[in-house]
Amino acid sequence: MPAVAATLDAVQSATESGYKWGFSTDIEMDLAPKGLNEDIIRLISERKDEPAWMLAWRLKAYAAWLQMEEPDWSSVEHPPIDYQALHYYAAPKKKAGPKSLDEVDPELLRMYEKLGIPLKERAILAGVEIPEGERPPIAIDAVFDSVSVATTFRSTLAKSGVIFCPISEAIREHPDLVKQYIGSVVPAGDNYFAALNSAVFTDGSFVFIPKGVRCPMELSTYFRINAQNTGQFERTLIIAEAGSHVSYLEGCTAPQRDENQLHAAVVELVAMDDATIKYSTVQNWYPGDAEGRGGIYNFVTKRAACRGARSKVSWTQVETGSAITWKYPSCILIGDDSVGEFYSVAVTTNRQQADTGTKMIHIGRNTRSTIVSKGISAGRSNNTYRGQVKVMPKAHGARNHTQCDSLLIGDQCGAHTVPYIECRNPTAKLEHEATTSKIADDQLFYCRQRGLSAEDAVGLIVNGFCKEVLKELPMEFAVEAQKLLAVSLEGSVG
Amino acid sequence: MSASPPNAMQLATTGFLARFEGNSGLRANPVRRRAAETLRHVGLPTQREEAWHFTSLRPLAGIAFQGAHAVHDHGHDLLARVAGIGGPRIVFVNGRHDTAASEMPDFTTVGEPALDETEDAVSLLNTMFADDGAHIEIPPGVDGETILLASLGVAGAEPVAFHPRHRVRLHPGARLTLIDVSLGRGTYLNNPVFDIEVAEGAMLTHLRLQDDATDAFHLSSVRATIASRGTYDSFALTLGARLARMEVHARLAGVHGAAHLNAAQLLGGIQHADFTTVVAHDAPSCASRQTVKNVLTGKSRGVFQGRIEVARAAQKTDGYQMNQALLLSPDAEIDSKPQLQIYADDVKCSHGATVGELDADQLFYLRSRGIAEPAARAILVRAFLAEALDPIAHEDTRAVMEHAIDAWWKGHNP
Known part of the structure; x- marks a missing residue:
C-alpha cells in the first residue's frame, strides 16, 4: 500500500478520539493472591506443571532479585512500584484445556476479532487480502494475559520440524532444549527486571528452528494485557540452529485501565552458524491519558546471541505505546562475520517516556552492525536514545554504522541521545551520526499548499522520516505501523 | 556498605582531607570547609558514577601528594x-x-x-x-x-x-x-x-x-x-x-x-x-x-x-x-x-x-607516489588533525603547537 494512502486512511480512521483499542473483555479470571514471595513462585510453577529444576531456577532468580536495587540510570521517572500490590498469576478460566479453536472461549475469539487478528486457520493478519499461493500464511501464538490460548498452524510447522509453542508447554515437552538455552543469553540475575521475570514468568513463546530449515511461515505472537493489576511477565526463547531462518512478529495492544500496569518481559534469541532471526515488534500498549495517568510500564530485556559464524539477528521495533518504555534489544556478535541490526521508531506524546536503544557487542572477527533509530517526541513527552557499540580487542575488521535522528513536535517535549562508543581494536571502523530537528516549515508548507491538512501533512512527513525503519517490517506490520504513527501523533499539531 | 574496608578511592579522598585538616590557614575559610565537608560526604568519583564511567582516578590513590612549597x-x-x-x-x-x-x-x-x-x-x-x-x-x-x-x-x-x-x-x-x-x-x-x-x-x-x-x-x-x-x-x-x-x-x-x-x-x-x-x-x-x-x-x-x-x-x-x-x-x-x-x-x-x-587506500596513494610509509603515515595524521588546528588564528601559538605535535610524532615513531 502506498505510504500516502495509508497515512490518509489512518488519519481518517482515527478521528474517533481516545485510545482506539481501549476496551476490556469480561472473562472469568483465575487469580493468584496479590504479592510476591516464594509461595507465589511455587504456585506459579505448580500451576504450570513444571519440573523441579525450573522451580529451583525461579527461586534462585527470586533470591537474586531480592538482593538487587531497581535501576535509576535511565531518564524515565515514575512513582515507586509496589511489587507486593500486583497479581503475579492470572489465567483465563478454562475447562479442560482447548484441543481446538472450537473450544476456545468465544469471548476471547470476539476480542481478537475486535483487534483484527482472526485466529482461524488460513486467515491472515488484519484481513489483508493476499492471492492464493503468493505469500505464506502467518502462525499466531496468542497470549491472553498469561496463558497461550491457542496456537495455530501447529501441524504445518511440525512437518518441517519447527517447534512453536507456549514456553510453559516447551518446559514440559522439550525440557532438555529449554534447560540448555533458557538464561543463556539473559542470565537470571542479569538486571532487576530480568531477575523479576525469571522468578515469575508465566508464559511466552518458544521457537525452535532445526538445522537447515527455513521456517515455512512468519511466526506471530499477539500479546495483550487484560485483567486489572496483573503484571505480565512473558519469556520468549527463540533458537535458530545452523543454517535456519525465521521471522518472528510481536504485536501488542492493551485495554484502557486506570492503574499502571507493570510489564517486564525477557526475550532471548540464539542464532547458530548461518542462521538468521528477524524479530519485529509493534508495541502499542495503553500510554496513559493526556495527563499521564494510567498506562503501561514496559521494562523489557531483549538480547540476541549470534553464536555461530555468519549468523544474523535483526531487531525492528515500532514503539508508540506505554507510559514508560525501557528497552534495549541487543546483539552479542560472537561468531565471526555475524551481523546485528537494530531498526527502531519510538513515538512519545502527552506525558509518555521512552528510553530505548540497543547494544552491539562486537566479539568475533568481521562482525557488522547497523543501528537506525528514529525518535519522535510530541506533547510533553521525553524520548531518549541510549545505545552502546562496543568493539572488543579480538573483533578485527568490526564495522558499525549508527544513525539516530530525533524529531521534535512542540516546545514542551524533550529528545535526548546518549550513545556510548567504545573501541578496542584499531581495525574496526565505526561511524555514528545523530541529528535533532523539528518538522521543517517549508516541508509543511509544501504539503499544505497542495491541500493537505496540517495533521495529514505531519503524518506524511513523519512516515517519510521513519521510512528507513518501516521498510524493514514485514508487510502486514508496516501497514499497521504507519497507521499507529499517525494515530499516535493525532492532536499534537495545530 | 560502611562496614567494608575502605577502597582505593576512599583512601585517596582521605589523603586529601588529611592534608586539608593539617592546614589551619585553609580551614579558616568557610567556603573551603564546606567544600571539604562535601568531598568527605561524596568522595572522589568512582567509575560507578556516570560522568566518570570511562576514567578512573584510582592511580591517584597511594600517592602522598604534598602541598606546594618553596x-x-x-x-x-x-x-x-x-x-x-x-x-x-x-x-x-x-x-x-x-x-x-x-x-x-x-x-x-x-x-x-x-x-x-x-x-x-x-x-x-x-x-x-x-x-x-x-x-x-x-x-x-x-x-x-x-x-x-x-x-x-x-x-x-x-x-x-x-x-x-x-x-x-x-x-x-x-x-x-x-x-x-x-x-x-x-x-x-x-x-x-x-x-x-x-x-x-x-x-x-x-x-x-x-x-x-x-x-x-x-x-x-x-x-x-x-x-x-x-x-x-x-x-x-x-x-x-x-x-x-x-x-x-x-x-x-x-x-x-x-x-x-x-x-x-x-x-x-x-x-x-x-x-x-x-x-x-x-x-x-x-x-x-x-x-x-x-x-x-x-x-x-x-x-x-x-x-x-x-x-x-x-x-x-x-x-x-x-x-x-x-x-x-x-x-x-x-x-x-x-x-x-x-x-x-x-x-x-x-x-x-x-x-x-589510517585508511589503507590513502596510504597506498601516497606510497605509490614514492613517499615512504613512515612519512606517508605522518602526512595522514597531520591531515587528520588539520581540521582541529586550522581555526587557530594566533600564528605563534599555532607554530608552537605544530612543533609540539611533530616532536610527539617523532617520539612515538622512532
Whole structure:
C-alpha cells in the first residue's frame, strides 16, 4: 500500500478520539493472591506443571532479585512500584484445556476479532487480502494475559520440524532444549527486571528452528494485557540452529485501565552458524491519558546471541505505546562475520517516556552492525536514545554504522541521545551520526499548499522520516505501523 | 556498605582531607570547609558514577601528594618550549606565582582567589586548596591582545599537588587571546580551575597546551559563562600527563552567543586522557561547535564525553559536535559518548563520531607516489588533525603547537 494512502486512511480512521483499542473483555479470571514471595513462585510453577529444576531456577532468580536495587540510570521517572500490590498469576478460566479453536472461549475469539487478528486457520493478519499461493500464511501464538490460548498452524510447522509453542508447554515437552538455552543469553540475575521475570514468568513463546530449515511461515505472537493489576511477565526463547531462518512478529495492544500496569518481559534469541532471526515488534500498549495517568510500564530485556559464524539477528521495533518504555534489544556478535541490526521508531506524546536503544557487542572477527533509530517526541513527552557499540580487542575488521535522528513536535517535549562508543581494536571502523530537528516549515508548507491538512501533512512527513525503519517490517506490520504513527501523533499539531 | 574496608578511592579522598585538616590557614575559610565537608560526604568519583564511567582516578590513590612549597628547581628551562610565543607572560611554578619568570601583562593581578562554591569533586579539591591564581580583567571595549599563562610543575622525590584558581573576566566588547600551557617534570597533580566570564559582545580565545610530565596528573576544569553575542573560542591540545581529564563547562546565557570547544588528544604509552564538555544552551539563537580529534598509539586510552544541553527557552539553537579517533596500535582504546539533551523544538543539533585506523587506500596513494610509509603515515595524521588546528588564528601559538605535535610524532615513531 502506498505510504500516502495509508497515512490518509489512518488519519481518517482515527478521528474517533481516545485510545482506539481501549476496551476490556469480561472473562472469568483465575487469580493468584496479590504479592510476591516464594509461595507465589511455587504456585506459579505448580500451576504450570513444571519440573523441579525450573522451580529451583525461579527461586534462585527470586533470591537474586531480592538482593538487587531497581535501576535509576535511565531518564524515565515514575512513582515507586509496589511489587507486593500486583497479581503475579492470572489465567483465563478454562475447562479442560482447548484441543481446538472450537473450544476456545468465544469471548476471547470476539476480542481478537475486535483487534483484527482472526485466529482461524488460513486467515491472515488484519484481513489483508493476499492471492492464493503468493505469500505464506502467518502462525499466531496468542497470549491472553498469561496463558497461550491457542496456537495455530501447529501441524504445518511440525512437518518441517519447527517447534512453536507456549514456553510453559516447551518446559514440559522439550525440557532438555529449554534447560540448555533458557538464561543463556539473559542470565537470571542479569538486571532487576530480568531477575523479576525469571522468578515469575508465566508464559511466552518458544521457537525452535532445526538445522537447515527455513521456517515455512512468519511466526506471530499477539500479546495483550487484560485483567486489572496483573503484571505480565512473558519469556520468549527463540533458537535458530545452523543454517535456519525465521521471522518472528510481536504485536501488542492493551485495554484502557486506570492503574499502571507493570510489564517486564525477557526475550532471548540464539542464532547458530548461518542462521538468521528477524524479530519485529509493534508495541502499542495503553500510554496513559493526556495527563499521564494510567498506562503501561514496559521494562523489557531483549538480547540476541549470534553464536555461530555468519549468523544474523535483526531487531525492528515500532514503539508508540506505554507510559514508560525501557528497552534495549541487543546483539552479542560472537561468531565471526555475524551481523546485528537494530531498526527502531519510538513515538512519545502527552506525558509518555521512552528510553530505548540497543547494544552491539562486537566479539568475533568481521562482525557488522547497523543501528537506525528514529525518535519522535510530541506533547510533553521525553524520548531518549541510549545505545552502546562496543568493539572488543579480538573483533578485527568490526564495522558499525549508527544513525539516530530525533524529531521534535512542540516546545514542551524533550529528545535526548546518549550513545556510548567504545573501541578496542584499531581495525574496526565505526561511524555514528545523530541529528535533532523539528518538522521543517517549508516541508509543511509544501504539503499544505497542495491541500493537505496540517495533521495529514505531519503524518506524511513523519512516515517519510521513519521510512528507513518501516521498510524493514514485514508487510502486514508496516501497514499497521504507519497507521499507529499517525494515530499516535493525532492532536499534537495545530 | 560502611562496614567494608575502605577502597582505593576512599583512601585517596582521605589523603586529601588529611592534608586539608593539617592546614589551619585553609580551614579558616568557610567556603573551603564546606567544600571539604562535601568531598568527605561524596568522595572522589568512582567509575560507578556516570560522568566518570570511562576514567578512573584510582592511580591517584597511594600517592602522598604534598602541598606546594618553596622549590629549588624553578623549571624555567621548560619555558624554552614556548619561547616562540612573545608578549607578556604570567608564570606559576607548582601553583605559585613566579615573579622572576613573569612579565606581567596589563589588567592582571595575582594572589589568593575569590572562591565560588563548586559541586564536582575535582573542583571541590581546587576550592579546598586554591591559594593562588591569576586574575585577568579586560575593561569594556579594550583589546587585551595576548597573554601567556604558563603553569610549570616541578617535583623531585616528593610528589606535589597544586590547585591554582584563575579568573578571567572580559567586560562588554573586550577581546583577549589567552594562551594557557602546562609543562613539567616529576610526579605531580596539576588541578587548575578557570572561572571565565565573557560579557556582551566580548571575545575570548583560549588556546591550551597540556604537555605535563609523563608521570603527572592533570585534572582541570573550565567554567565559562558567555553573555549575549559573546564568544568563547577554545582549543586544547593534550600531549602529556599519565592521567588527564579536562572538563569544560560552557553556558550560553545570552542570545547569539557562541562557544567553540575544539580539542586534540595525542596519546601513547599507558596514557589516559579524557576530554569532557558540557555546553548549556540557556538562551535562544546561540551556536556551539566542537571538533575533537584523538590519535592513539601504544596502550593509551582516549575518552571524549560531550553533552549539548538545550533548554526550553533556547529556540534556534545550532549545535554541532564531531568526534573522530585514529587508532594506530592494537592496544589503544577510544571511548566516546557524544550526548544530546534537548528540550526545545526549533533547533538544529547534530553530532558525529568515527573510529578507525589510517585508511589503507590513502596510504597506498601516497606510497605509490614514492613517499615512504613512515612519512606517508605522518602526512595522514597531520591531515587528520588539520581540521582541529586550522581555526587557530594566533600564528605563534599555532607554530608552537605544530612543533609540539611533530616532536610527539617523532617520539612515538622512532
